[in-house]
Amino acid sequence: DWRPNPYLPGTRGELAVPIKLREEVLGILDVQSDRVGALTDEDRLLLEGLCGQIAIAMESQRLLDNVQQSERLMRTLIDAIPDHIYAKDLEGRLILANSAEARLHGVDSPDLLIGKSDFDFYPPELAERYRASELPVLHDGLSLLNHEEPNVDATGQLHWSTTTKVPLRNQEGRIVGLVGSTRDITERKQTEQALSEEHTRLRTLIDNLPVSVYIKDRDSRFVVNNAVHLRILGAASQEEVSGKWDFDYFPPELAEQYYADEQELMRIGQPLFNREESVVDQSSGQQHWALSTKVPLRDAHGQVTGFLGFTQDITERKLAEEAVRRSQADLSQALQIARLAYWEYDVAQDLFHFNDQFYAIFHTTAEQQGGYHLSSAQYAQRFVYPDDLPVVGAE
Known part of the structure; x- marks a missing residue:
């Protein structure tokens, strides 16, 4: 039924049909006429059909907009x-x-x-x-x-x-x-290649050193061993040794000593330099003497993660020292038996070295003279006759 509307003075008839998709109202289709009774039920049915088509078109456009928005989002994402x-x-x-x-x-x-x-x-x-x-x-x-x-x-x-x-x-x-x-991953591969080359160079270096070189972790288990150390352990390859420790190779008392020293070294974080140790060559079973240096290894945060060790075999040096000691003892004994005096003079230090037989000739002892070492002035004062001083001084 038409009623006058002051806002639509020229309107004499109107049909308003909702644009619906399922139960959702998307809008309204409004048709107006300037003649009374011009809009009929047939027009309403026609408009309702048209609204259905409009609703489908609007939904399609909305779906298209959503798809385009998704595509823009995907494009932005993959391009970033x-x-x-x-x-x-x-x-x-x-x-x-x-x-x-x-x-x-x-x-x-x-x-x-x-x-x-x-x-x-x-x-x-x-x-x-x-x-x-x-x-x-x-x-x-x-x-x-x-x-x-x-x-x-x-x-x-x-x-x-x-x-x-x-x-x-x-x-x-x-x-x-x-x-x-x-x-x-080019940079990563280049880094890996550089690390591999550096590892090869370091491995070549330590394998050609004449001393044992090894790295142990925080539990004193082997991580790296050079060729000399592998031979001492009686191992054929690094894989055979990695993850093992001294208890797998040495007598318990030696392994316990090594372990205690290494754990203390890592606990205090201080290196151990030139310590003489007794070791057993597992390839021959012979006991050797070695000079060991062990230095803590730290991570980027300064935490001790293990240590680097160097061990130099000094068995020959120890045997030579022992031979010299025995030779000196034998010489001293021979001089005592023969009742011969013995002395040496160190020019650089201006010191005389005497044995007991020397002091016995002068009816004195090393204890009375303050030891076996005297300077030239002390020697001249105590044992040279005054008349002979010019001759001794010239010599």
Whole structure:
């Protein structure tokens, strides 16, 4: 029923139909006429049908807007990721690529990559290798995870990357392509290579040192042993020794002593220099003498994580010292038996060295004279006749 409306003075008839999708009202379709009775029930039915079409169109537009928003979000996301993101069809042609992938191939926009394959960018042998790695993904649905492989950029520079490729499926679950991500690990590989070369150099160095070199962890277990130390332990390889400790190689009393010294060294964090130790050569079973130096190793936070040890075999030196000691003892005994006096003069220190027989000749003792060592002035004063002083002084 028409009623006058001061805001619509020219309107004599009006139909307002809600635009609904299911139970949601999306809007209202309002039709006005300047004639009374011009809008009928047939017009209402027609408008209701039209509103249904409008509702479907509005929903489609809303869905399209949502899809476009999702696409913009996805594009922003994948372009912000430094890794190379891409998708390929069953023939290996690109159907999606991010900005990082575009930069790799030297183009300004990812759109310029669409429809191209690896054969458009890489040498044939490299493209064939990439294609071969993708076939199990495309044909059998087998994911390729964190696969390391070489790569070449637009300038021909070789890079290393780790790649993951997974099947891309449609709504029916059928494989229609693949999605891949590739991360450049060139710096990591270069670092690993540098570390490997440094390790090789250090290993070559310590294996050619004539002393034992070893590293132990906080529990005094072996981490690194050079060739000399492996031989002493009777081991053929580093793998045979790693994780073991002195209790696996030496008598318990020696191993206990080594362990206690090493744990105390790591507890106080102070090095141990030139300590004489008794060791057993496991390859021969013979006892040796060694001079050991052990220095704590620390991590980036200053915490002691183990220690570095150097052990030099001094058995020959100890045997030589013992031989000299025995020789001196034998000489002293022989002089006593023969009742011969013995003396030496150290020019650099201006010291005379006498034995007991020398003092006995003068009816005195070393104790009475203050020891076995006298300066030339003391010697002259006590044992040289005054008349002989000029001659002795000249000599």
